[in-house]
Amino acid sequence: MKIIQLIKKLTLIDFIKGFIVTLKAFFRRKVTVQYPEVKTPLSPRFRGKLALMRYDNGEERCIACKLCSAVCPAQAITIESEERTDGSRRTVKFDIDAFKCIYCGFCEEACPVDSIVETNIFEYHMTENQQRIQTKEMLLATGDQYRDQTIENKKKDSRYR
Amino acid sequence: MKELLTSFLSFLDPQWINLIWSLFQIAIVTVCLILTVVFLVYFERKVIGYMHSRVGPNRVGPKGTLQSIADTIKLLLKEVIIPDKADRFFFLLSPLLLLIPALAAWAVVPFSPEFIIADINAGLLYLLALTSFGVYGVILAGWASNSKYAFLGSMRAAAQMVAYEIAMGFALVGVLMAGGSLKLGEIVAAQSGGVLSWFWIPLFPLFIVYFISGIAETNRHPFDLAEGEAEIVAGFHVEYSGIGFAIFFLAEYINMALISVLTSILFLGGWESFFAGISFLETSGFSFLTEPSLFWLLLKTLFFLFVFIWLRASFPRYRYDQLMSLGWKVLIPITILWIGVECVMYVMQIGPWSV
Structure with missing residues (x-):
């Protein structure tokens, strides 16, 4: 047993095995996604930035x-x-603190009139500290901006609810 | 090239022309080395990325090739911070103490039979002296920073380098016996005549030992205990920022290239071709494949550099006691044993060399 160990050590057999593992990985297909240019697909259920929706006549749902x-x-x-x-x-007043929000989607579930929704926007930022408070106007603007996309996503997801 | 210089500057004394020629050669080698490091940083990140199934840097320039230039500019523009309690003089001196021997060692490296800056008689001895000098830079850097982590790092580096210096020296004794000269050019000349007459076959254990102790000497993975991110942050260069850090980086990569080029020269026949001695190729139209040239040396060097990076991607760091027991209890006995074997082979006339 000891002799086998010695031979193993001296021939560096384990090192060669390790080298082979990494060499195989070297030629493997790379899995990196070039993010800003290429994006991974998003589920319609994705919970992103919050928004307030309106009725078709323009009246706010909330x-x-x-x-x-x-x-x-x-x-x-x-x-x-x-x-x-x-x-x-x-x-x-309808303020959402974007820093407190954990994007759990409970508000969307709770809403009886489907007013507050989660869009699938996740790439957004704010430049001023105060902007973390999303006011009613901002939320309604987000809702207007991504209205079609959000409605489509909710429709796609509706059959699983 | 030198004839051109001689005719151009014919009004000067021959000594002055020799001096200018030497300076010219030094400039070429230094610039090429720095470019090598620039390439090597990119190469390392790319290879390690590929081994992690990533693509590595690909943002700066075509395929990310300008990444290391961007890094260099970033490092140059950063503030140099000297700690308050540090020994200013040694703190600033130690990066240079590491870089200068690393560069100076290249003076005796023969790139081709003609191109060598200083073809001195004791080339191998000079190399041993200068590569072991590099540890002063590491020790002083750790000591001068006046930081516990840096000091621990430099202590580790000192012990490690002392241990592996011996194995390295013994491995070189084997080469010396086989090559019969301290001149690197003559050692390569002794290996002429095809893959089978290179020293890596009769001196195979020494070849492996030399490369392993070379890795330890350059403080590279898996022997980079002097840096040990997990335990001692960054080891001896933890207090260095900006250009000081860049110089440590540069010296490390130059040393890496030096070990690679020396391994190719001492054990893989330097500029000798892989196909030398194959008469079939020599007689047919492929004689250019069998001729010795710089290309073969660069190819072998690149392979060893790849192995350096390959090792880094493959293996975890050694524990300190494992490192020491490997150096003292494995590598040194193996080299001594093989030198004994070599002596017998020498006396019995088995092997590629002649008395």
């Missing part, structure tokens, strides 16, 4: 029920509401 704010595990959502002249309840 009815200020505060379910999203209640369910939010990170307590990222702050809502204040008022009664409009037509008697409907609407938000005056």
Whole structure:
């Protein structure tokens, strides 16, 4: 047994085995994705940047029920509401702290009117500290901007829900 | 080339022409070495990337080829920080103490039968002296930084280099006996005549020992305990930033290239062709394949550089006691044993050399 060990050591057989492993990897197909140019496919279920949606007539969907704010595990959502002249309840303030948000998607699940949704936008940034508070206007603008794409993704995902 | 210089500067004394010629050769070798390092950094990152199934750097320039130039510019522009309690003089001196021997050792390396800066008689001895001098730079860098991590790193480097110096020296004794000369050019000349007459066959254990101790000498993986990121951050150069760090880097890669080129010269026949001595090729139209040239030397060197990087991609770092026991208990006994075997072979006239 000892002699076998000695021969193993002296012939560097384990080293050669290790070399072969890495040499095989050297010629293997590379798996790197050249990110900004090439992107990996995203699931329609992907949970990205939050947005507020509108009805087709342009009226905002949110009815200020505060379910999203209640369910939010990170307590990222702050809502204040008022009664409009037509008697409907609407938000005056709908802030999401983007640094607190953990993109769990509970708000989307909780929303009774499908107002708050998660788009599949994940490449975004902010340049000022205050911008981490996503105001109602910003959220509605995001919703308007990615409306078609988001609706399509929700439709694709709907059959699994 | 030299004739051109002589005719051009015929109004000068021959001594002055010799001096200018030497300076010219030195400039060529230095610039080529720095370009080699630039290439080597890129090559290393690319090869290691490929061995990790990645693609390596590919952003700067076509296929990332300008990556190391971008890195160099970044390092040059960075602030040089000298720690408050550091010994200023030695702190600034030690990168040079590492770089200068690394460059100076190339003076005796024969690139081809004609191109050698200084064809001195004791070439091999000069090489041994200068490669062991490099450890001063490492020790002083660690000591002058006045940092515990750097000091530990340099202590490790000192012990390691002392241990592997001996194995390296003994391996060279074997080459010396076989080559019959301290001149590197003559050692290569003694190996002429095809792959089978190169020293790597009769001196195979010494060849392996020399390369392993060369890796240890350059503080490369898997013997880079002097750097040991996990335990001692970056070892002896932890306090260096900007150009100081760049010089350590440069010296490390130059030493790597030196060990590779020396292994090819001492054991793989230097500029001798792989196909030399095959009469079939010599008589047919492929005689250019059998002629000795710089190309073969560069090819062999590149192979050893690849092995350096290959090792780095393949194996984890040695533990310190393993490193020491490998150096003292394995490599040195093997070299001594094989020198004994070689003596017998020499007396019995077995082998490629003649008395």
